[in-house]
Amino acid sequence: MGPSEAIDGMVARVVGAPAEPWSLLLGQLGRGLTWLALVGFLVAVVAGLAGKEKASRAGYLTGFAGLLGAFSSLLVLFLTDQFQYEYVFGHGAADHEMRYKIAGVWSGQEGSILLWGVCSGLFAVLALRAVGGLRRWYTVVTAAVLGWISAISVFESPFDLVPGSGAVPIVPPTGQGMAPSLLNYWVTIHPPTIFLGFGSLLVLFGWATAAVIGRDLDGWIKPVRPWAITSLTLLGLGLAMGGFWAYETLGWGGFWMWDPVENTSFVPWCMVAAMIHGAFIQIARGTWRLANVVLASAPFLSFCYGTFLTRSGFLGDTSVHSFAEMDRSALWLLITLMLASMGGFAGLLIARRQIFRKEPTQAAPEHPVERGNFYAAGVWLLTAFAVATAVGMSVPLIQSLSGQAPKVVEERLYNTVLAWVFLPLMLLMAVGPFVSWRGMPLRELVGRLLNVLAVSIGLTGCLMLWLVSGWNGFPSDREAQTTVFLRWTVPQTPWIVFVSWFCLFALVANFWRLIESWPKAKSSVGPFLTHIGVVMAVLGLVVSRGLEQRELVTLNSASPVEAFGRQWMAVGPTMSFADRDNKIEVMVNSKEGMGTMKPGLYYMGTNSEGEPRPMVWPAIDHRGWYDLYLVVHGIAFEATEPTELKPGEQALLRSEQMLVTYHGLRTEGTLGTASAKFFAKLTVKTPTETFNVEPMMSAGEGRAPAPVGDKYQILLTRIDAATKAAFVQINYRQPAYPAEIFYKPLTLPVWLGVGIMTLGGGLAAWSRRTTRRRDPGTGFAEPTSDSAEKDAPEPVAQS
Amino acid sequence: MGGMNQFRRSRRAGAFAWSLGSVLLGTTVVVGFGAMVAAFLGNASPYVTVQEAKQQPGDNLHLAGDIVPGTLKMSAPSQTVSFMVRDEQGDTLPVVYRGAQPSNMGAATKVVAVGGHKSGVFEARKLLLKCPSKYEGS
Secondary structure: OOHHHHHHHHHHHHHOEEOOHHHHHHHHHHHHHHHHHHHHHHHHHHHHHHOOHHHHHHHHHHHHHHHHHHHHHHHHHHHOOOOOEHHHHHHOOOOOOHHHHHHHOOOOHHHHHHHHHHHHHHHHHHOOOOOHHHHHHHHHHHHHHHHHHHHHHHHOOOOOEOOOOOOOOEEOOOOOOOOHHHOOOHHHHHHHHHHHHHHHHHHHHHHHHHHHHOOOOOOOHHHHHHHHHHHHHHHHHHHHHHHHHHHHOOOOOOOOOOOHHHHHHHHHHHHHHHHHHHHHHHHHHOOOHHHHHHHHHHHHHHHHHHHHHHHOOOOHHHOOOOOOOOOHHHHHHHHHHHHHHHHHHHHHHHHOHHHHOOOOOOOOOOOOOOHHHHHHHHHHHHHHHHHHHHHHHHHHHHHHHOOOOOEEOOHHHHHHHHHHHHHHHHHHHHHHHHOOOOOOOHHHHHHHHHHHHHHHHHHHHHHHHHHHHOOOOOOOOOOOEEEEOOOEEEEHHHHHHHHHHHHHHHHHHHHHHHHHHOOOOHHHHHHHHHHHHHHHHHHHHHHHHHOOEEEEEEEEOOOOEEEOOEEEEEEEEOOOOOOOOOEEEEEEEEOOEEEEEOOEEEEEEEOOOOOEEEEEEOEEEEOOOEEEEEEEOOOEEEOOOOEEEOOOOEEEEOOOOEEEEEEEEEEEOOOOOOOOEEEEEEEEEOOOOEEEEOOEEEOOOEEEOEEEOOOEEEEEEEEEOOOOEEEEEEEEEEEEEEEEEEEEEOOHHHHHHHHHHHHHHHHHHHHOOOOOOOOOOOOOOOOOOOHHHOOOOOOOOOO | OHHHHHHHHHHHHHHHHHHHHHHHHHHHHHHHHHHHHHHHHHHOEEEEOHHHHHHOOOOOEEEEEEEOOOOOEEEOOOOEEEEEEEOOOOOEEEEEEEOOOOOOHHHOOEEEEEEEEEOOEEEEEEEEEEOHHHOOOO
């Protein structure tokens, strides 16, 4: 919080009521609980290292209870408007609805770190039983991380009172509230979902490292799978919600724009997907033991790296998200956490390198065309996708570390570079499901794929026809061009259709396999559904972003404006312009009939020039095959800027639609007095009509504009007495609304795909859950799994 | 005996194929990674000063600076936003952006204009705004 806000706070305190004692106690309790969490997790680490099972578990559960309690305390402070707390004051407001009061908890840095801790703790505790024999080291590793997060919460506490509070703080009547652009239902549901996804990554990391420390690289891979799939599903759903939020909020460039914050969750998502496919290889062949340990840890490590990158200030101007910089000591804790977990993990792998050497339990078939190789290729491509994204988002850091001028990676560069990985990945997703574990000749594979290929090409043709003809929509722009692979300029529509074919190929292939395998193997329904969902969503993203069209128009209530084969006409505001829920009613007339759209527009405060500041929300008309997306940017009366004309001069105004001729000045009344009136003798020619008009201005009586048709009027804004020059301006007779209209084809698959993906993920996780082993052990006994490794030195703790 | 030899030979051939595969995979990974980093670094949009903006070609230059007070003009009719930008060296350049004005335009003091320089004017295709209220730390 900056000094100005602190002063605001002090001013507000003067008129507030004294804080109630329980609220102060609750804040103290919350702060104490973060300390309790820190101590609890420390105990869990130390006791775990010493082999004291009960103490370790007690510390662990106490730590989680501390985090949960601190989070709940903060929630209560928000729900009961305790604005004497700096964090509540900065992010809450008395007039916020319940959902925004809840969302206030995580709308700032302190609260989101607490949310991260609670979500991580929740998953870590839930998985305690499932990890079975690896529990001891799993507890140590995850408790170390959770303790670290608790420490960040202790240093960057949301339970600080507003600075300068006395013994009995005064509660300001309201807080500053969330930024108006955040006030949207997604702020209540998106962050908890994505943070649950982030939290679940700790389970994978803890389990994988515990497997290495505990020297059991075979037992963990099956039971970890449902957890990994749950992670993938939650992250995927969270990412999608973020995308929908971005879509429904202006200026974020559609669903997805490769923003560093988006990438911070996308990279782990890719890595979890890679790990899930790597696990298949290990389960079938007994190989990829080292790879899977790395793949399971990479999501958590890359999330830590992304968080560091977005919070450290290195990204500066390159993100649409703007962050208050972290408290210095909290930032150092975060950096230490990242470096310690990365360094500790690498050190652990080196120390334990001998355990990764093991003969495969089952040899790979002679034929190279076998499922294992396809999974391997998939893992490589998914990893390449993640690494490329991570490199792209690190460019500002690389530049600044190497002392060079900062650079930014823009959305289109990501698209261009990632296309190299994306297209082969889609091919693999199409072909892979048809390849058997036993291996098959290439000819047989091609034979099985012919039908799928034919159907996908047919569908691609339909897509092309639909886009070009504009059937049930609007034809795509045939002139548009795009640059592909950093080199070639190609027509845009065929390029997008070409990319769509890759998606359709994968879509049809997985659908085909779903139907084929339905009667035999119900457990494969989940994976195929997930594939179908992902590909559908991506297809929608590619087409809706690649072929979106935009028109800038000025809507008014006098006559309709033409755009995308429709007539658009503003009716007017539904409420006052100061009301947050104000909408501009717009009539849309098309072949299908008349409809209305209601984009939001209200004014809040003033800008640095003293003008009222517009806040806007788009209106989206989901039409099935396409979306119409309308944003009204403000209210305007001027149709042109003032233009200077000397007697006898002409000017083309209003996009050359009006020819204005100035004949000279006529005066009435006594010059030099307030009653003097000046008339500009004008002829205004429009394409259809000619008007001879005399707009007037006077010192005493103001200005009298002269109407030019139904829609416009002409105004005399100023005269120059020396040259007799007149300044004229065309105004709208009714208020006009500068607006942006987007046509976005094929957005429905994005929404549908996300639903199918989530359903598929849920099914896949459910059907892969393992029934608990009879004697899971506690992990606190000596490892007995591998007698050959009994002579190895005593396991050392990860530092 | 012949079967044993054949087995040995196939094992040796397998080992050879395996190491060849590893080398190929390793080379692909290294070359691919290098190419990808080069593609990102080489084509990323540079941040430029006014002087550099005037000299460098391209429409992906990021010109960062302060909006010179009093020069901001937002014309709703033509949907253009124009202002003078002053970089850290103190050089100024007029910036024109065509499109709907960003909703928080008026509150912004610092701006990053993305675009290119054309005959004395920086034509922006995107404006990234910094609003003082969000930047508590600086």
